[in-house]
Amino acid sequence: MVLPSRSSFNLRISDDSLTDGLKGLVDAVRSANPETKIGIQIMHFLKIARSGWRQKVEDFKPEELPVIVAQHVQAARRAVAAGFDFIEVHMAHAYTLASFISRSNGRTDEYGGKLGNRMRLPAQVFEAVRAEVGDDYPVGIRINGEDFTASGSTLLQSTRVAQRFARLGVDYISVSAGSRFEDAAPPQPNMPPDPMSGYSGHRMSPWWWFPDMTHVHLAQAIREQVRRSGFNVPVVAAGKIRTPHEAEQILAQGKADLIGLCRPLLCDPDWPIKARAEKSREIVHCTSCNWCLEADSRYEKVTCSRWPEGAVVAPDPFAAAIARPSELPADVSL
Numbered sequence: 001m002v003l004p005s006r007s008s009f010n011l012r013i014s015d016d017s018l019t020d021g022l023k024g025l026v027d028a029v030r031s032a033n034p035e036t037k038i039g040i041q042i043m044h045f046l047k048i049a050r051s052g053w054r055q056k057v058e059d060f061k062p063e064e065l066p067v068i069v070a071q072h073v074q075a076a077r078r079a080v081a082a083g084f085d086f087i088e089v090h091m092a093h094a095y096t097l098a099s100f101i102s103r104s105n106g107r108t109d110e111y112g113g114k115l116g117n118r119m120r121l122p123a124q125v126f127e128a129v130r131a132e133v134g135d136d137y138p139v140g141i142r143i144n145g146e147d148f149t150a151s152g153s154t155l156l157q158s159t160r161v162a163q164r165f166a167r168l169g170v171d172y173i174s175v176s177a178g179s180r181f182e183d184a185a186p187p188q189p190n191m192p193p194d195p196m197s198g199y200s201g202h203r204m205s206p207w208w209w210f211p212d213m214t215h216v217h218l219a220q221a222i223r224e225q226v227r228r229s230g231f232n233v234p235v236v237a238a239g240k241i242r243t244p245h246e247a248e249q250i251l252a253q254g255k256a257d258l259i260g261l262c263r264p265l266l267c268d269p270d271w272p273i274k275a276r277a278e279k280s281r282e283i284v285h286c287t288s289c290n291w292c293l294e295a296d297s298r299y300e301k302v303t304c305s306r307w308p309e310g311a312v313v314a315p316d317p318f319a320a321a322i323a324r325p326s327e328l329p330a331d332v333s334l
């Protein structure tokens, strides 16, 4: 988070006093595995309240927009100082820059309306971050391939967004989807609105009833358009890619250049090591049950349902039951 917040749930990079702590994190990862590269995703969020109120991009006064740019730049400076290998500017999901890009942006000034205007602030952020860190430091972006809301963006817009940022010199484009507030369910009493609660939210971390590799077509289409406009920017596919076999297939078929994993790594942090050692059968597979995501939405500690209570390492894969559809309770229908 690049902006100050009192919430203890946010990992912040919004003040110089936090740089040493982040450096400690980087150093700890490096000492565990010197081969690993560690980057930080920097993001600006729209405020939400337990009353159900949520901030919208239309609420920002023009003079507040340069502050958002400056907050990203300061965060980028701290990220470099903390020793991160790369920065990812978050332009996906429910956050501020994604909400500027989205078709649901209702601003009437030069930061809203047509797509060129909607990309203005995210482009300013990217260019300012680039100027801060220099051309040799990797800066990627994460965008939505689709918002999956009636009022939101689709591939028609996201391919153009990707082309624009390729031209601006982004080092990679990670393609995600969904997690928009626009179709969120009415929040529970005393809970803030939850972008995960609607269909769009269900798309971000596809549930078990979605097919594997749910969003690969989005990465593929974006990659094709970026290549067609003459850029070789690597494109990351993410979203319910559960097995090394699936990952290899995506790469071999040229649908993406890199594979993004979230829940499979929460489930089994040794996933890539086991894959490389050709021990895929020993991987504890994520079941896409979203136990982790639901805990996150409730502001609780994120754990994996496949780990025994209190465990600090992944369970023995042969002891862990594999939840196949046939093993689901009878009242759950596909």
Ligand SMILES: Cc1cc2nc3c(=O)[nH]c(=O)nc-3n(C[C@H](O)[C@H](O)[C@H](O)COP(=O)(O)O)c2cc1C
Binding pocket: 041, 090, 092, 142, 176, 204, 205, 206, 238, 239, 240, 241, 260, 261, 262, 263, 264, 292, 293, 296, 302
């Ligand atoms: C607990 C949790 C937290 C997440 N936080 C972020 C986040 O901060 N930034 C982001 O871009 N995506 C976030 N995501 C989405 C994941 O990065 C990923 O795109 C999504 O879960 C689908 O990929 P997967 O099937 O490999 O988990 C989060 C997902 C989960 C489950």
